[in-house]
């Protein structure tokens with residue numbers, strides 16, 4: 001069987017892995033996309049996890065006082081709540097949000113994420129317009 005190298009996509013780094021951490025599918029290339037705290041996933045699941053990576057990046061290190069309106073607060077809170085619901089430990093340390101490790105099984109977290117993904121992407125896009133004055137686009141194309 002020819003060795004397949006998965007196409008590089010999203011901003012997720014490739015790491016050595018035998019099976020997908022999300023669905024357990026064997027990875028013939030011996031490589032998977034490293035999703036923060038979830039692990040290496042196959043090319044199919046990777047297209048779904050881009051948004052989670054963006055969300056973790058968006059939340060992690062964010063100052064809790066960085067809220068310009070009630071609506072921004074609501075959307076920001078919802079995103080943090082979603083992360084917690086998926087199974088991530090989210091803490092505020094010295095006024096700064098920290099996304100910690102998963103507090104449940106990776107597979108359960110992956111399933112939970114899949115159920116919330118559409119909502120999560122919508123909130124993340126909303127948050128981007130509410131929080132980022134520069135209006136920079138998050139790299140959500142292709143994952144939404």
Ligand SMILES: [Zn+2]
Nearest residue numbers: 020022023045
């Ligand atoms: Zn998978």
